[in-house]
Amino acid sequence: MRNIIAFIRHFFNLFLFLILTGISLGILINYNQTYNVVFSNIASEATGKVGAQYNSVEYYFKLKKTNEDLAAENAELRGLLRSSFESPDTSTVIKIDSLLKDTLGRVRKFLFLPAKVVNNDVSDQNNYITLYRGSKQGVIKDMGVIGPQGIIGKVIDTSKNYCRVMSVLNRNSKVSAMTKKGFYTGLVDWDGKDPRYVTMHNVPKSAKVKIGDSIITSNLSGNYPPGIMIGTIAAIGGDPASGFYDLKVKTATDFYNIQYAYLVDNMIWAEQKDLEAKTLKQ
Amino acid sequence: MTSLLKNIIRFVLFILVQVYIFNKVPPIHQFVKPYIYFLFILWLPFNIGRPGLMLLAFIFGLTFDYFSGTPGLHTVPCVFIAYLRPFLLNLLIPQDTIQLSFAEPSAKSMGWASYATYILILTFLHIALLVFIEWMEFGDFFYFIGKVTATTALSLVLIFIAEMLFPRQGKYRTNAAA
Numbered sequence: 001m002r003n004i005i006a007f008i009r010h011f012f013n014l015f016l017f018l019i020l021t022g023i024s025l026g027i028l029i030n031y032n033q034t035y036n037v038v039f040s041n042i043a044s045e046a047t048g049k050v051g052a053q054y055n056s057v058e059y060y061f062k063l064k065k066t067n068e069d070l071a072a073e074n075a076e077l078r079g080l081l082r083s084s085f086e087s088p089d090t091s092t093v094i095k096i097d098s099l100l101k102d103t104l105g106r107v108r109k110f111l112f113l114p115a116k117v118v119n120n121d122v123s124d125q126n127n128y129i130t131l132y133r134g135s136k137q138g139v140i141k142d143m144g145v146i147g148p149q150g151i152i153g154k155v156i157d158t159s160k161n162y163c164r165v166m167s168v169l170n171r172n173s174k175v176s177a178m179t180k181k182g183f184y185t186g187l188v189d190w191d192g193k194d195p196r197y198v199t200m201h202n203v204p205k206s207a208k209v210k211i212g213d214s215i216i217t218s219n220l221s222g223n224y225p226p227g228i229m230i231g232t233i234a235a236i237g238g239d240p241a242s243g244f245y246d247l248k249v250k251t252a253t254d255f256y257n258i259q260y261a262y263l264v265d266n267m268i269w270a271e272q273k274d275l276e277a278k279t280l281k282q
Numbered sequence: 283m284t285s286l287l288k289n290i291i292r293f294v295l296f297i298l299v300q301v302y303i304f305n306k307v308p309p310i311h312q313f314v315k316p317y318i319y320f321l322f323i324l325w326l327p328f329n330i331g332r333p334g335l336m337l338l339a340f341i342f343g344l345t346f347d348y349f350s351g352t353p354g355l356h357t358v359p360c361v362f363i364a365y366l367r368p369f370l371l372n373l374l375i376p377q378d379t380i381q382l383s384f385a386e387p388s389a390k391s392m393g394w395a396s397y398a399t400y401i402l403i404l405t406f407l408h409i410a411l412l413v414f415i416e417w418m419e420f421g422d423f424f425y426f427i428g429k430v431t432a433t434t435a436l437s438l439v440l441i442f443i444a445e446m447l448f449p450r451q452g453k454y455r456t457n458a459a460a
Contacts, residue, residue, distance in 0.1 A: 012333070013365070016332075016333050016336055016337075017361060017365040023340075024344070024354040024357035024361065025354060026354070027344075027354035028352075028354025028357075028415070031352075047349050050349070054302050121305060121350070121351065123305055123308070123315055124305075128351040130351075164351065193312045194312070195308075195309065
């Protein structure tokens with residue numbers, strides 16, 4: 001026994017080093033797998049407050065750009081109003097409308113909750129965003145997050161007043177997407193290289209895609225409403241031996257200066273998930 | 283200013299500067315990321331015991347990690363360099379006299395050559411381990427080599443600038459404190 005104690009005392013520093021390293025690796029692995037951080041609630045309340053302070057300064061410098069974005073979005077929404085269409089145009093409008101509203105709008109119901117961005121990274125391999133809106137204000141895990149120009153990410157963690165969003169610019173992020181022309185579906189993820197571009201996989205080579213085509217969210221991803229802009233095709237690539245394209249997509253959202261975001265609440269998603277879980281069991 | 287107060291201020295400043303300035307710099311390339319926060323550990327006084335040093339590095343790393351949203355990622359390399367620091371210091375300055383008469387590692391207390399070696403080795407090890415953990419997740423060998431080289435070089439430049447901007451007086455410690 002005395003030898004053991006002597007041994008431990010002799011190598012105390014090494015043991016302490018191993019224990020501390022073990023704890024931090026544990027936290028890291030646990031976080032990456034489940035996104036349930038041990039102290040996440042306390043930590044994100046505290047860091048969120050500091051982030052909000054910082055943002056109040058940063059926000060001022062980006063006011064002009066934010067204003068332009070919101071004005072552009074307003075104009076776009078105004079354009080969708082029925083009253084702004086003359087009768088000769090109606091036919092085309094109904095065609096667009098039927099895609100976005102009639103066929104799908106009847107099935108799903110989405111509620112949009114606006115939130116202020118208080119912290120935002122672009123320079124890491126796994127980027128996260130903090131929004132000033134939490135479980136008290138109706139945010140739940142897995143909600144989709146979109147901005148004025150396109151999608152941003154999804155909620156992975158909430159505290160009382162803040163929520164943490166996994167940005168599309170994250171190695172773990174995968175978004176179900178489709179091309180606006182032809183509805184070829186695929187998966188959008190990020191290769192960690194350039195924050196302005198994401199990659200769309202699994203598009204069959206039979207698909208007719210052109211540079212400049214729009215990529216939108218598909219109707220398979222429950223947390224985003226279908227038809228939200230992801231970006232436009234910037235380059236078409238892919239292994240000649242495989243049957244699939246890898247499309248380089250320029251993101252519609254400018255991740256360098258996001259100031260406002262909308263959390264998307266799919267109000268009947270729980271029902272869909274329940275049904276799917278039930279089928280798996282059988 | 284006492285050493286304790288000075289280090290508390292440094293703790294806060296290094297985290298804020300890293301999180302709200304260097305992490306906000308738009309990336310020039312995926313290999314280049316400015317890191318300077320670990321200079322806090324390199325500048326800690328000589329007279330902290332090794333367990334204290336490691337615990338401090340652990341708390342510092344974890345605090346930084348919660349601000350940058352990656353719990354554990356930067357903590358491991360922080361604890362690692364805190365563990366290696368005393369070994370390296372013993373190698374670079376064999377006489378105990380310097381450790382007794384100076385408060386903390388600096389170019390003045392150790393001499394330029396020893397101090398540069400000290401900074402170079404620990405910076406390299408810190409960033410190598412940090413990128414290695416990232417690499418375990420994403421796996422691309424070229425990414426590992428490229429990022430370690432580019433990021434270490436940039437960190438060394440930043441540390442050099444920090445040394446130039448904030449010259450620390452190599453204060454003699456009085457015998458009473460020792």
